[in-house]
Amino acid sequence: MEQDVKTEWMEISPEEFRCDAFQVWGDNWLALAAGDFEEKRFNAMTVGWGFFGTMWAAPAVMVVVRPQRYTLEFLDEYSSFTLSAFAPEHREKLAFIGKHSGRGMPDKLAQAGLTPCAAKQVAAPAFREAELVLECRKTYRGQFTGKEFLEKSLVSRMYPERDFHVFLLGEVVRIAGVSKYVKP
Template sequence: MAKEIGTYEKAVETIERLGNGGAFLMTGSEGNPMTIGWGLIGQIWGRPIFQVLVRPSRHSFALLQTINEFTVCVPTDGHAKALALCGTRSGRDLDKIAACEFTTKRSAHVAVPYIAECPVHYECRVVHINDVVNASIDAEIAAKSYPKGDFHRIYYGEILGVYGA
């Protein structure tokens, strides 16, 4: 069973994992996992915040717009295949929880479940959103990361709880 840990206790490991394979963003009341490789953990407005980026074309985008809550589940090295599947397949067409043979558990602070097989998870409530816009982004970053003009929306999630095994 996951126990509550300090808000920033696993922050460095989490950021390193984002840059090296990714993590699972879960949203929707049933939990739809999506692989994310970009995000930030920090302090804004005197609150602990986890920023996640989601493109409007993703199924998770519509779910997140509706529920305004998410969990970020930090995987182990053994989850490479699941990360690949959840980064390339849509929850519109596939039950990714079943396909990855994941077990979901009820979160303590949000309606979105977490993945029990992940040793660390963050429970977050959206307190702000920002859209990445072409006029405000470095041209080199825009050309490399957004060649189709499919800019992300940034969700600022107040971290309500962090849990580790």
């Protein structure tokens, strides 16, 4: 796996990681990738909703994935995933993988102009074009249900098709990225 690791990324410990979470999730978006790079079986999609934080005394992320996403099949089959952030010039690539499904489009990532590469601690791929990657080991899978919502209007506003998100928590086992993600 080592030869494909992008060398200009720095290893970033959770303590020195610096990131504007609202901007990264809500404005810039992230690529969520799952599968196995070495097996050449993986897929990725854009995500705009989710969290970074601390859970069960470890650095963690939560992603939410609707049941119809092809990426969910890889998330369910494999034990890891990655989240990658990109500089603004790559926004069109994220827009592409957030619009087109890999189901029926096997070269979706290449068509988007993305180059998958090996991650270091997990089987799921990272991307050469990324400026930040969080490598995660799955720790929990759940699914929202209609009856648990306290803010009921979310059900009709966010789930008119009743396609409640699956949520996945992952322990962050590696952070790598460019220097802007390191505390000064």
